Amino acid sequence: xxxLFRVDPxxxxxxxxxxxxxxxxxxxxxxxxRARRRLVDDLARLGxxxxxxxxxxxxxxxxxxxxxxxxxxxxxxxxxxxxxIVKGRLLLGVTDGGGRGTPQVRDAGPFDTRGRGLAIVEAVxxxxxxxxxxxxxxxxxxxxxxxxTRHVERRPLGASTAESASPR
Numbered sequence: 001x002x003x004l005f006r007v008d009p010x011x012x013x014x015x016x017x018x019x020x021x022x023x024x025x026x027x028x029x030x031x032x033x034r035a036r037r038r039l040v041d042d043l044a045r046l047g048x049x050x051x052x053x054x055x056x057x058x059x060x061x062x063x064x065x066x067x068x069x070x071x072x073x074x075x076x077x078x079x080x081x082x083x084x085i086v087k088g089r090l091l092l093g094v095t096d097g098g099g100r101g102t103p104q105v106r107d108a109g110p111f112d113t114r115g116r117g118l119a120i121v122e123a124v125x126x127x128x129x130x131x132x133x134x135x136x137x138x139x140x141x142x143x144x145x146x147x148x149t150r151h152v153e154r155r156p157l158g159a160s161t162a163e164s165a166s167p168r
Contacts, residue, residue: 019084020046025064027073027096032064035081042083043090052147055124056083056090059145062120063094071141072097085149089126093144102130121145 021042025031036057043053060081067079073096074080080095121128125145132141 019082021081021083023081024076024078025081027068027077027079029065029068031068031079032061035064036061039081039083039092048090048149052090052149055147056092059121059124059147060092060094062118063092063143063145066118066143067094067096070101071099074140088149089146090149091144091146093142095140095142098132098139098141 021038023035023038025035039060040053040057043056060083064079064081075097082091082093082095084091118128124147126148128143128145130141130143133139
């Protein structure tokens, strides 16, 4: 059975977006590997390019890692990870129980061991954003990123693409 996003995370509009994969994972660092393996298997089965699969795996790992580090879990101590293709873009999303602040790119110094996750997401994705709202189980936050399903030139580092999608 094909699951559906209720809201396209990249636009905030209510519309159905086909979901290729949906996975509930524990709110733990090791969950990034589980989600990444499932994503890679699903995308490889579709015959998508190795470059796209690798970029998607990197983005999903960063999104899950940030959710574990900075956000509360959903009830049941889980995160919900989704991916789907719409209008020539691969959309990746991680939904958590929300955090204290809004996810944003941080300036990490050369010797900092943390603080690069969303900078990586911003550099690799064509766009990314945050949708806050309430789910059927309480407050939630979805951080999403998009990649073109065809090869495009990457934009220069430092060119911001973050968007905020308000819940409707």
